[in-house]
Amino acid sequence: MWSDLLLILDATLRMAVPLVLAAMGGVFAERSGVIDFGLEGKMLGGAFVAATVAHLTQSAWMGLLGAIIIGITFSMMHAFASVTKQGNQVVSCVAINIFAMGLTTVLGQAWFQRGGKTPQLPPEARFTTIELPFAEELRVVPVLGDIYYELISGHNILVYIAYIMVPLTAWIVFRSRFGLRLRATGENPLAVDTAGISVNATRYKALIINGILGGMSGAYLSTAQLAFFVKDMSAGKGYLALAAMIFGKWRPFQAMLACLLFAFAEAIQSRLQGVPLPIVGVVPVQLIQSIPYILTVVLLAGFVGKAVAPKAIGEPFIKEHK
Amino acid sequence: MNEKTENLVLVVLITTVNLLLAFIISGLVIWSVGEDPWFALKTMLYGAFGYDEGIGYTLYYTTNFIFTGLAFAVAFHCRLFNIGAEGQAYIGGLGVGLVCLWLEELPFVVILPAAIMASALFGAIWGAIPGYLQAKRGSHVVITTIMFNFIASVLMVYLLVNVLIKPGQMSPETREFGENGWLPQMHELFSWIGIQITPTPLNLSLFWAFICAFFVWRYIWHTRWGYEMRTVGANESAAVYAGINVDRNIIIAMALGGALAGFVGINEIMGFNHRILLNFQFGYGFTGIVVSLIGRNHPFGILLASLLFGILYQGGAELAFETQTIDRHMVVLIQGLVILFAGALENLFRPQLQALVRSLFKTSTPVAASG
Numbered sequence: 001m002w003s004d005l006l007l008i009l010d011a012t013l014r015m016a017v018p019l020v021l022a023a024m025g026g027v028f029a030e031r032s033g034v035i036d037f038g039l040e041g042k043m044l045g046g047a048f049v050a051a052t053v054a055h056l057t058q059s060a061w062m063g064l065l066g067a068i069i070i071g072i073t074f075s076m077m078h079a080f081a082s083v084t085k086q087g088n089q090v091v092s093c094v095a096i097n098i099f100a101m102g103l104t105t106v107l108g109q110a111w112f113q114r115g116g117k118t119p120q121l122p123p124e125a126r127f128t129t130i131e132l133p134f135a136e137e138l139r140v141v142p143v144l145g146d147i148y149y150e151l152i153s154g155h156n157i158l159v160y161i162a163y164i165m166v167p168l169t170a171w172i173v174f175r176s177r178f179g180l181r182l183r184a185t186g187e188n189p190l191a192v193d194t195a196g197i198s199v200n201a202t203r204y205k206a207l208i209i210n211g212i213l214g215g216m217s218g219a220y221l222s223t224a225q226l227a228f229f230v231k232d233m234s235a236g237k238g239y240l241a242l243a244a245m246i247f248g249k250w251r252p253f254q255a256m257l258a259c260l261l262f263a264f265a266e267a268i269q270s271r272l273q274g275v276p277l278p279i280v281g282v283v284p285v286q287l288i289q290s291i292p293y294i295l296t297v298v299l300l301a302g303f304v305g306k307a308v309a310p311k312a313i314g315e316p317f318i319k320e321h322k
Numbered sequence: 323m324n325e326k327t328e329n330l331v332l333v334v335l336i337t338t339v340n341l342l343l344a345f346i347i348s349g350l351v352i353w354s355v356g357e358d359p360w361f362a363l364k365t366m367l368y369g370a371f372g373y374d375e376g377i378g379y380t381l382y383y384t385t386n387f388i389f390t391g392l393a394f395a396v397a398f399h400c401r402l403f404n405i406g407a408e409g410q411a412y413i414g415g416l417g418v419g420l421v422c423l424w425l426e427e428l429p430f431v432v433i434l435p436a437a438i439m440a441s442a443l444f445g446a447i448w449g450a451i452p453g454y455l456q457a458k459r460g461s462h463v464v465i466t467t468i469m470f471n472f473i474a475s476v477l478m479v480y481l482l483v484n485v486l487i488k489p490g491q492m493s494p495e496t497r498e499f500g501e502n503g504w505l506p507q508m509h510e511l512f513s514w515i516g517i518q519i520t521p522t523p524l525n526l527s528l529f530w531a532f533i534c535a536f537f538v539w540r541y542i543w544h545t546r547w548g549y550e551m552r553t554v555g556a557n558e559s560a561a562v563y564a565g566i567n568v569d570r571n572i573i574i575a576m577a578l579g580g581a582l583a584g585f586v587g588i589n590e591i592m593g594f595n596h597r598i599l600l601n602f603q604f605g606y607g608f609t610g611i612v613v614s615l616i617g618r619n620h621p622f623g624i625l626l627a628s629l630l631f632g633i634l635y636q637g638g639a640e641l642a643f644e645t646q647t648i649d650r651h652m653v654v655l656i657q658g659l660v661i662l663f664a665g666a667l668e669n670l671f672r673p674q675l676q677a678l679v680r681s682l683f684k685t686s687t688p689v690a691a692s693g
Contacts, residue, residue: 037464081666090403090464092666094611099658103351105651110355113646231651239468246462286480293472300461 006150008267013151014225016256016263017162018043018217018234022241023248023255024169025213029075030250031173032206033186033312037093038078039214040238041100045070046218048104051118051229052111054125054222063125064158064219071215074100075207083203086316097238105231116231118222127156127224156224158216163256165213170252182206186310189317199317217241236293243296250310258299265291324683332679333618337664339671341616344659351655355647362641362648369640370633376640378508378522384632385524385589386411388531390610391617391624392538393449393583397463398619399542400575401555406452406467407583408607409474410445414584416478417444418591419486419496419598422503433503434592438530441588442581448474449580450573457569463576471607482600495599505593525593527585534582535621541578551575583607605654609635612657615665631657 022039029036046067054063074096081092108116135153139145173179181202184192189199217237222229240262248255269288276282349359370380390407397404404410417440425433452466482494508524542548553561554571561568590602609631616630617623631653638653663670 077662081662085667085669087666087669089666091615091661094403094405095658095661095666097658098608098612098654098661102651102653102655102658106351106649106655107355109649109651110647116649116651236468236472239465243465243469246465284480284484286476286483290473290476293469293476296469297455297461297466297473300465301455301459302461 002146003150004271006146008264008271010150011267012260012264014155014159014263015266016259017159018220018225018237019241019244019259019262020162020256021158021165021213021217021220022238023245023259024165024252025210025217026242026245027169027173027250027252027255028182028206028213029210030245030313031186031310032182032203033189033310033315033317034078034082034203034207035089035093035314036078036210037090037239037242038074038096039210039217039241040234040236041093041097042071042074042211042214043218043221043234043238043241044097044104044232045074045100046215047222047233048108048118048218048229049215050219051121051222052107054121055119058122058125060121060125060127060223063223064216067215067219068212069215071213071218072208072211075211075214076204079204079207082316083200083207086318089314089316101232104229108229108231118229121223121227123227125223126227127158127220129154129156130160158220158224161216162220166252166256173252178205183310186312189312189315193317193319203317214238240292240296243300246309247299249308262292262295265295328679328683331682332676335675335679336668336672337616337618339675340663340668341660344656344663347659348652348656352648352652357645357648362645365641365644366634366637368637370637373520375520375522376636378520378524379639380629380632380636381508381528382522382524382589382594382632383635384628385528385531386586386606387609387613387628387631388535388624389585389589390583390606391613391628392534392610392621393445393579393607394610394614395617395619395621395624396538396542396551396582397449397575397579398614399548399555400551400571401558402453402456402572402575402579403464404449404467404576404579404583405464405611406449406470406607407579407586407610408603408605409467409471410448410580410583411586411590411603411607412471412474412478413448414441414445414580415587415591415602416481416598417441417584418587419499422499422592422596423496423598426500426503428502430502430504434505437503437592438585438588441584443584445580445582445584445587446577447580449583450577453573453576456576457572475601478600482598486598493599496597498597503592504596505588507593523594525589527589527593530585530588532625534585535625538582539621547574583610608654609657612661612665615661 022043026036026039049070050063050067053066054060078092078096081087082089105116108118112118132153135149139149173182181192181197185199185202193199221233244258244262245255247258272283272288273285352359352362369376371377390411393407393410394404418437421437421440422433425436448470452463452470455461455466456463486496487494488497505525505527509519509521512519550566551571553564553566554568558568586603586606591598595602613624613627613631617627634653634656638650641648642650
């Protein structure tokens, strides 16, 4: 029972990584007042580029770099359309998601001709697990030793990066000078503009960070969690991340907790399949699969508290006097 | 009057320029994977128009896009992003299939209206729930409708694998329903009047799509309800002061959108597949977004844009068949670019084109300049 629980929690931690990275990206974009449904596309694009570059260079790090570049590229498309050209932000996001879906499939088929799958990466070309010091030795310590060995040690580097990103994001958003401007831009862009700070430049900066994180979340899928890219690999995770962020009220730690909740729902799936539960009996696989989606709907419906978005979200900033 | 023409010219010009940009970039992608864009274009056009079978398929896809395009447009006039046409179409098809299986002993004239009502009802429910959650609970309709797409997909797998599957069969499909529940296909109609054409899935649903487009136009611009809906979309607080029930309009707009998307089921299930199967709606819902944005959310524009995407779909299938490297998903890529340029970046060349149109109208009709 104890070891089962540890394994489920371990899986939860790992499955939450792409959600956490993307959700932190979402925090930056939306705190600056730019809607970002495009995380799904960035994740998908990042996953494809990471797997392709890692395959070509045999280096997971180069893959990660490629994923970050494509993430920033998509973010900049979004920024250009919705910040500079003041286009509709939701439409721009939908465009990025559909574009990413088409591009990854078309290029995947054209380059590898395996029905949208990229070649399997050897262990050297992906992010493999890292044993933290003394993990084996400390196992003898009851409870804490197990937790250290199973939960804290033995993940790949991206997992650690993701969880470091949470306090880092919180610090940047709530404690740094940039964070103050970021939040002000999302709440009251006119005031920011009056103070002599460029609203659009702040939004661009936020979206660059957003692109980096979105791309990284994709790289995790194809070069850490799995060792290849398959089409539609992100399977809605970008949207789940965004939902987690909204549920976390645009705050990094709360968003992370929501991501962990989604990941937990995913992690128990394989455990619940075909297992008769008390009272309800065997739950159909499909119902278990739909838990994250139903959970999202229920959480967003605000049955657990009302979410208040940054005030200026979705509105392009238009200076009155040019 | 002149201002109206000026605007129309501007809209057509902007749309054309943006579409061209999207196509040029798509051409670059085709070129970059080592195919000849010119050959690709010719293949696509031939595939879409070159022979009667191609035309049939083109119009059959067009039918689906009219429904999903209208589904997006109706909600959009209320400032709602209905990304859920995919799921609404799927569930609508479930409704059609259930009616056809259940009533198959009855004559066609009874089944048809029942099936139309069922598809509308099922789709409407799938659209109205996110609408309700948006109106009453403030949950963003984009995320909710996307989640409803996923839920619809899982639900259909469950129903087809466990409940509706034809016994003794491996693939998750229902049995084929009786011929009383088949919507006549075009080649059958043509053969009744003595003209032989190659059988295609194109069926009577195309006319139903035209009728829907007409009614959506009437509804949005020529009824009180449509006016209320547009007011909510244009300015919610103004609508409140005018005594309009905002919540109710949001729910109605989403339900209507869902119902329209549900009609995809008539075309797919009653008109072609004659059974319920997995993923018959795949991709049509998302294309509806593109179609509506290009068509400026106006039924007439949607008809034209649907035809354009019917051509792209059928032409794209031909292209994928003819070449090794180009996948059917090329059309998804093109869609993404079209949404980007014609939707999100619609202001890209607006100032220049506006100046151009202004100068054209000034020189030809000096009256317009004064007004």
